[in-house]
Amino acid sequence: MTADVFSYRRARPAIRGLLxxxxxxxxxxxxASAAWAQDQGKTPAIDKADTAWVLLGAALVLLMTPALAFxxxxxVRRKNILSVLxxxxxxxxxxxxxxxxFGYSLAFGPDHHGLIGDFSWLGLSGVGVAPNPDxxxxxxxxxxxxxxxxxxxxxxxxxxxxFAERIRFAPFCIFSLLWATIVYDPIAHWVWGHNGFLAAMxxxxxxxxxxxHVNAGMCALAAALFLGRRHxxxxxxxxxxxxxxAVLGAxxxxxxxxxxxxxxxxxxxxxxxSAFVATHAAGAVxxxxxxxxxxxxxxxxxxxxxxxxxxxxxxxxxxxxxxVGPLPAAAIGVLAGAICWLSVTFIKxxxxxxxSLDAFGVHGVGGIIGSLAVGLWASTAINPAxxxxxxxxxxxxxxxxxxxxxxxICGAYSFGVSLILFKVVDLVFKLRVSEKDERxxxxxxxxxxxxxxxxx
Amino acid sequence: xxxxxAVIQPDRLDDVLDELNRREIHLVTVTSVLGRGRQxxxxxxxRSHTEAGSLLxxxxxxxxxxxxxxxxxxEAITTTARTGNVGDGKIFVLDLAECIRIRTGxxxxxxxx
Numbered sequence: 263m264t265a266d267v268f269s270y271r272r273a274r275p276a277i278r279g280l281l282x283x284x285x286x287x288x289x290x291x292x293x294a295s296a297a298w299a300q301d302q303g304k305t306p307a308i309d310k311a312d313t314a315w316v317l318l319g320a321a322l323v324l325l326m327t328p329a330l331a332f333x334x335x336x337x338v339r340r341k342n343i344l345s346v347l348x349x350x351x352x353x354x355x356x357x358x359x360x361x362x363x364f365g366y367s368l369a370f371g372p373d374h375h376g377l378i379g380d381f382s383w384l385g386l387s388g389v390g391v392a393p394n395p396d397x398x399x400x401x402x403x404x405x406x407x408x409x410x411x412x413x414x415x416x417x418x419x420x421x422x423x424x425f426a427e428r429i430r431f432a433p434f435c436i437f438s439l440l441w442a443t444i445v446y447d448p449i450a451h452w453v454w455g456h457n458g459f460l461a462a463m464x465x466x467x468x469x470x471x472x473x474x475h476v477n478a479g480m481c482a483l484a485a486a487l488f489l490g491r492r493h494x495x496x497x498x499x500x501x502x503x504x505x506x507x508a509v510l511g512a513x514x515x516x517x518x519x520x521x522x523x524x525x526x527x528x529x530x531x532x533x534x535x536s537a538f539v540a541t542h543a544a545g546a547v548x549x550x551x552x553x554x555x556x557x558x559x560x561x562x563x564x565x566x567x568x569x570x571x572x573x574x575x576x577x578x579x580x581x582x583x584x585x586v587g588p589l590p591a592a593a594i595g596v597l598a599g600a601i602c603w604l605s606v607t608f609i610k611x612x613x614x615x616x617x618s619l620d621a622f623g624v625h626g627v628g629g630i631i632g633s634l635a636v637g638l639w640a641s642t643a644i645n646p647a648x649x650x651x652x653x654x655x656x657x658x659x660x661x662x663x664x665x666x667x668x669x670x671i672c673g674a675y676s677f678g679v680s681l682i683l684f685k686v687v688d689l690v691f692k693l694r695v696s697e698k699d700e701r702x703x704x705x706x707x708x709x710x711x712x713x714x715x716x717x718x
Numbered sequence: 719x720x721x722x723x724a725v726i727q728p729d730r731l732d733d734v735l736d737e738l739n740r741r742e743i744h745l746v747t748v749t750s751v752l753g754r755g756r757q758x759x760x761x762x763x764x765r766s767h768t769e770a771g772s773l774l775x776x777x778x779x780x781x782x783x784x785x786x787x788x789x790x791x792x793e794a795i796t797t798t799a800r801t802g803n804v805g806d807g808k809i810f811v812l813d814l815a816e817c818i819r820i821r822t823g824x825x826x827x828x829x830x831x
Contacts, residue, residue: 560766562763566765
């Protein structure tokens with residue numbers, strides 16, 4: 263027993279010594295790491311979780327372009343499937359090059375009068391792994407850059423829906439490159455760029471309701487009006503050649519949209535989660551509403567109707583995802599489902615333009631609804647100022663007006679400049695295929711390939 | 719020798735083939751076709767755009783038979799493909815000038831079986 267006590271007594275100082283040594287070690291390490299943090303104070307620290315989420319988000323948004331290709335590809339006739347896939351996938355090559363060489367610099371580079379960036383980040387010079395606190399202070403700037411690159415790719419992709427089945431390939435490429443440079447980059451700068459004039463006015467666009475959907479939608483309307491109808495429209499156009507492709511595409515778009523909206527938080531945090539939930543809520547509700555509208559009016563719920571509704575809801579919640587709670591997001595879904603249904607069912611038919619795959623009716627109209635809805639349901643409880651704002655229902659009526667101004671300016675700019683670009687490209691290169699080529703199909707006439715063989 | 723062409727409703731195909739088999743008529747070529755008759759199509763709705771459905775999906779059967787099999791073939795098809803509704807289809811019977819079995823070079827009635 264004494265031996266035990268003895269050994270204990272002898273052991274205790276040893277334990278105490280260990281504890282002291284540990285404490286001393288901790289004390290010496292803490293000041294050292296604090297000093298290290300101070301050294302890094304000039305360039306903010308990279309957060310690994312945030313970086314992982316933004317990179318994953320970029321990959322998710324990239325996936326939306328092939329998804330869109332199959333969504334649109336399934337809706338065209340057999341003879342044009344490859345042309346649509348090719349147009350979408352070519353944008354992945356074309357716009358990525360534009361973005362890396364000068365597009366990112368124009369959209370997000372040093373501001374000039376709130377209107378446009380400049381060429382100082384040409385070829386990503388100076389855009390390295392150090393974060394840029396103007397955009398995202400915890401992820402490498404290159405991560406932010408490549409995330410934004412995917413948005414720049416899919417936006418002209420959405421427009422394809424308006425001129426599908428009747429545009430020549432090379433003029434399409436030239437138009438898209440010009441459009442990305444003259445329309446997309448400035449609008450992205452106005453709304454998202456550091457010191458962009460619409461951002462300074464307080465226009466809120468979380469993930470691209472204005473920059474992506476209103477912008478692409480208004481250009482799509484210009485495209486449909488400028489190019490005119492497909493031959494045989496509306497009575498002699500065959501039904502979608504592969505609705506299963508369209509469903510596959512819509513499903514993958516929905517999946518990618520989580521990167522689009524929740525990724526736009528640029529952090530792996532509560533706001534990203536809230537945007538994720540709002541996105542899902544709006545998509546689900548809008549799909550449901552479209553199916554109900556179809557049921558009420560045509561006595562059947564259609565597959566194409568439901569997936570179109572879901573896409574409309576996802577488009578509409580895009581500007582609002584990081585500003586509204588789940589129930590307002592569901593309300594946005596109701597509005598998007600119902601109004602886009604009306605727009606595609608009655609307004610398009612009444613006006614008689616041929617927006618082949620409803621790029622305007624779904625993305626344009628959905629984007630406008632969502633961007634205005636930010637002015638109604640945005641809440642600083644979800645996203646505090648200055649990043650967030652309060653909408654009409656949270657005591658700040660002015661936000662609705664600000665949103666309307668943003669939509670009007672960007673919508674008008676996109677529509678007007680797109681129309682001019684179409685005219686110029688058409689004068690130089692002739693935009694539309696000949697009637698004979700249109701009848702034969704774009705796959706064979708533009709690409710010398712066919713999507714489907716008849717015999718093995 | 720006769721060449722029998724029958725256009726039938728797609729959902730009747732399995733029953734027709736079973737009945738032909740039962741009557742030992744094995745040689746048949748089946749094609750999925752589009753066509754129209756007096757029957758109106760099923761209207762399809764695509765994003766609120768109603769398609770009148772001017773052409774309908776049908777199945778075309780082509781059967782070469784020796785003369786003694788003509789009546790059983792027609793009977794097999796009519797009994798199994800008939801629903802009594804418009805759109806049940808048609809049977810056409812043509813004279814067959816020649817039949818050659820590629821493997822052996824046999825010609826005429828023996829080549830059909």
